[in-house]
Amino acid sequence: MHKPRLQLQASFDIAYLQYLDKQGQATQPLPDFATPDWLSHCHRQMQLARLVDDRAVKLQRTGRLGTYPSTLGQEAIGVATANALMAEDVYCPYYRETGALLERGVEIEEILAIWGGDERGQNFQHAPKDLPICVPIATQMLHAAGVAFALKYRHQQNNQPLQVAVASSGEGATSKGDFYEAMNLAGVWKLPMVFVVNNNQWAISVPRNAQTATQTIAQKAIAAGIPALQVDGNDVVAVAWAVRDAMERARRGEGAALVEAMSYRLCDHTTADDASRYRSASELEQAWQWEPVKRLDNYLRAQGLWSDAKQQDLDRELAQVMEVALTNWESRAPEPVTAMFDHLYARLPEGLYEQYDQLRDEQQGVAE
Amino acid sequence: MAAQDNGITLVEAVTQALAFELKNDPQVVVFGQDIGANGGVFRATDGLQKTYGADRVLDTPLAETMIAGIAVGMATQGLRPIAEFQFMGFIYPGLDHILSHAARMRNRTRGRLSCPIVYRAPYGGGIHAPEHHSESTEAMFTHIPGLRVVVPSSPARAYGLLLAAIRDPDPVLFLEPKRIYRAAKQPVPDDGEALPLDRAFVLREGADLTLVAWGASIKETLAAAEQLSREGIEADVIDPATLKPLDIHTIIDSLEKTRRCVIVHEAARFGGLGAEIAAQIQEYAFDLLDAPVQRVTGYDAVMPYYQLENAYLPGVERILAGARAALEYVRDSGE
C-alpha cells in the first residue's frame, strides 16, 4: 500500500444553542430582542398556530379539508423564523409551516383554502413575493437560491438594502440532491439565504438515524462552505437568535447559513398517517415533556408576565379570531371551474379555446 | 454583431438574440455550464460574458437540478432567467423543476407569481456525439400543461422565436436542433423583431400533399419536397415551430387543399408528437382525409451510437416513401 504523501486533517465544531431549558428556566441571559412584548407575541402566535392546526385536523376528520400536515410541537420554529424576516425578505416554505405562515401574515382562511383544495389560498395577500408552500421535498431550497440570486442582483442594481431568502424544510429533505445543490451554490455565489431545517426526528416513518449517518444535520453545511449551528427548536428564543443572526450575516453580504432546529413531531405525519404504527407511545410521551408552548408559558409565569386570567382572555380572543376566519373561509364563493385555464398561461393559447369552452359549457349545464 | 453579407448560422442567431435581450432588458440573466469564458460547448453564448459581465452571464456549478430550480426562484422575483442545459440528454434531473414548478407556478398562485423562464437545450442527433448527447424527447415536454416547447429550424426563426420566448410571460423550453446549428447561413437583421409563438410557419406551398416537420428534420423534408416537385407533385411544408401549444389549424387548412399528410420527426415513434398531430387531424378533419396520416420517425429504439445514427434518423428516402404511401393510397370501396 502506498503511503499518502499529504495528509489533510479537517475538524469542525457544531455549536448548540439554548436559552430556555426544558422546564422553561433561562440557561443564560436572554438576548435584547427577547423583551416581554416580543415573548408575549411569540406565545400568542404559537398558540394561534396550535389552535388553527387543531381545527384543521378536525375539519379534515369531518371531510371538510383534504390531507393536512400538522405542525404540533414545532410551533416555535415557524414562529421564530418568520418573525426574523422583514416584509421584503422572501420566505420559501415547505408544507409543515402553519405557524410560520401565520406569523408571515398569511390569513387563516388562506391556509384553510390551500388544504381545502382551493388554489386561491396560495395567493398570499400580505406576503405577495413569498413562494407558495412546496409539497415536493427539497425543491424549495433551489427556488430560494434563485430568489436569493435575484435579491442580490436587485441590490447591486439599485443599491437598496440586501434582502434575504429563507427556505424551510424537514430533516428528511436534507437527504435530497436539491438540498446539497442549493447549499453548494449558496456557498459559491455567496447568496443571501438562510436554510432552516426543522429536525423533528421523523420523515414519515423513517427515523432520523435511518435518514443519515451524520451526527448532526448542521454539519452537512460544512461541505458546502457555509456556517451552521444547531439550536433547541422547542426554545423560541434560541431559534429566533440563530435565524436573526443568520439573516443579519446574509444582509451584510456574508452569504448563506444553515440553522438546524431540534424538535419533535408530536403529531402524525399528516392526517393520512398513523404514527403509532412506527413509533412508541413512550417516545411520544417523553417528547411532550419539552414541547415549546408549555416551556415559554413556564418562563413567562415565572417572570410574572403570565397568569390563568390572561390565558383565559387569550383563549377567548383566539377562539374569536378562529371563528371569524372559519366564517370567511366558508362564505367564499367557489372558484369557477374555468379558473384551471385562467392561470395556466398569461394568455390562453388559441389551441386551448375549445377545451376552455367545453369546460365552461359543462359548468353552465350543471348550473342550469 | 453585424450580419455578414452571406448571413449568420442558426447558433449565431441564438447568440445574437441573447445579446439583444441582455442589452435591452436588465432583468435578463443567462447561466449554465461552461457558458462564460468558454461561450458554451456550442459557442451559443460566445462573447456574452465579456460584454455583459460575469454577474449577468454566469457559469454555474455542474448540477442540472440546480440550474432548473434556481431559474424558478429568479423568475418569481421578476428576473428573466435564460438557463442553458448543455445537451437535452442531461435535462432530466431538471425535469422536476420544469414540470412541478416552472410550468405550474402561475396556476397554483392564481397568477400572483409566474415563471418567465427560457430553458435552452441543443437537441437531436446527427453530429457523431457520444451517448446521451443525441436525444429528441420533445414529446415528453409537450405533455406538460403550462409549458411552451419551441423549436426553430432556421437562423431567422431561431432569432425571432428566441426573442419571443424570452419576452413571453410563461416558461419556454427552447430546443435548438444542433445538427443544423451551422448547416446554413441566412441574413438575420439584428432589429429585435420577435416572431410569433404558437403559430406554424408554411415553408413551401403545394396542393398535393402536406408535410409536417420541425427542427433539423426540416432539412430532409424540404429536400424531399424538392424531389417530389421534380416529379410534378407539390407539397405544403409546415413547421409548427411551437410544438406546444400546437397550431393545428394551419395544418388543417393545408389538408383542406391536399387531403393527404405525412408527419416527420426524428424522435421515437411511440407516443411521439406525430401521434398527437395525427389524432388531432383525425378529430378535426376525418372527412377531409383521402389517406391515413403517415408517420416517418425515428425507431422505438435507443438512439444508437453514431455509427448507426444515420440509419436511425429519417432521411429523404424514408420521407419519400412515406409521401408515396400517402399519395398512392386508394380507399377500398368494399363493393
Ligand SMILES: Cc1ncc(C[n+]2csc(CCOP(=O)(O)OP(=O)(O)O)c2C)c(N)n1
Ligand atoms: C420528492 C418527494 N418524495 C416523497 C414525498 C412524500 N413525502 C412527503 S413528506 C415526506 C417526509 C419528509 O420528511 P421531512 O423532510 O423530515 O419533513 P417532515 O414532514 O418530517 O416535517 C415524504 C417522504 C414528497 N412529498 N416529495
